[in-house]
Amino acid sequence: MTGSHGSWTGGTLTARSCLKPKRVAEAVFHPVWIPEAVDPGVERLKRVRVIAGAVAAVGVYTFVQGGFAFTEMLQNMLTASAVLLFITPLTVGAMLFVWRRTGTVRQLRVPLGNSFKLLLAFVGSIVLTVLMWWLAAGVGGFALVLGLVAIWLTGFVGSGAVKVSGNFFGTAAVHRCLPPLLATVTTWLMAIPDLATGDLHGLSLGMGVVFILGAPVTVTGIAALEMYRLRSRHGIRLGAHPASLPPPRPAYTPGVGYVPSQGNPYGPGPAYTYNQGNPYAPGPQNPYNQGPRNPYNQHNPHGF
Secondary structure, three states: OOOOHHHHHOOOOOOOHHHOHHHHHHHHHOOOOOOOOOOHHHHHHHHHHHHHHHHHHHHHHHHHHOOOOHHHHHHHHHHHHHHHHHHHHHHHHHHHHHHOOOOOOHHHHHHHHHHHHHHHHHHHHHHHHHHHHHHHHHOOOOHHHHHHHHHHHHHHHHHHHHHHHHHOOOHHHOOOOHHHHHHHHHHHHHHHHHHHHOOOOOOOHHHHHHHHHHHHHHHHHHHHHHHHHHHHHHOOOOOOOHHHOOOOOOEEEOOOEEEOOOOOOOOOOOOOOOOOOOOOOOOOOOOOOOHHHOHHHOOOOOOO
């Protein structure tokens, strides 16, 4: 079962690795069922999108404010959690409505369920981290213990945020264009309140606009390039139901040549590769087990 611990993490976690929050975050927030990028170029664009969003949203904020206010950072984490918990299912639901013409929701039930579990796990870890920091600040004798737990959880959530920013809660297992779409929608939604209220954070008009629009414009540009590459090189269109999409084409790597893709995210297992047709079609049939039409499947006249 995909949701089991071993199949979710690939069975790589041990008692020793639990002491390393980054290692645990990699296993939990980038589980083995998330498909690999269809080619190295898309993977590079994904990394650039994550870095650009982090620099625009965090780096610019730190520069403008002259440092982080820790309490405000905790509040922002809770706000971001609420936004993710609201906008991610809403956006995916809108795309399911678009895809209804060429496929059904039932075909995507398993990847949708796994993505929702990953979203809940990340939001829950954020809430738990904020709660631990607040408790550590208000408790006397247990402050040291709670503080150590809070520090571990902070590293866990920070590393997990990098992972989910790239795979966006494993939605590539539903449709490979969903992660860049969700990244774009989320960054714009975070910027809309400031745009609507005119809150420029005490900056001039020019600097305020740059500060507010830095993250959404940067992420949108890179996400658009990512989706264009998926459409032009692999035939993966955002408006098409995953069941109707062609299998990913082999990727070309300079110096190596064409390398087969790492499998179809809708396939039944690791052996399912890009050249095995529609992942939602019935599996291959046994040519020697076709019923009465098969001359080799008749009743043995000799009674053996």
